[in-house]
Amino acid sequence: MTTARFPKSGEDEEEFLLVSRGDWYRLGTILPSGARRGGPCSVELLVRVTAPCATAAPGLLRDVADVLEALIDRGYSTVCQDDGWVCCQREVAMRERRSECDAVRGILARATSCGK
Secondary structure, eight states: OOEEEEEOTTSOEEEEEEEEEETTEEEEEEEEOGGGTTSOEEEEEEEEOSOSSSSOOTTHHHHHHHHHHHHHHTTOEEEEOTTSEEEEEEEEOGGGHHHHHHHHHHHHHTOOSTTO
């Protein structure tokens, strides 16, 4: 598991814990630190919308769309980034972060064309 700390101006640091990654996604949790340590955390999934190679595998965009739709149904916010990635994030109680990451991994496992 990879850990990184990201201080924000005027706020406590946040800690990013990488849960899993692949060619087309990165899943992790954002944990508050300092005074906010007991508060909620966020589950974050970055999804690559564009193919990691020159030619897209058949079904890639359909699978990415299915993943995004499933995450939106679970209450995730989505933000498109300029580099071909979509950031999906949902705030959860600290005690729910592992089960939420497991649920997201299940959604990713159903995406049969992504990364192939």
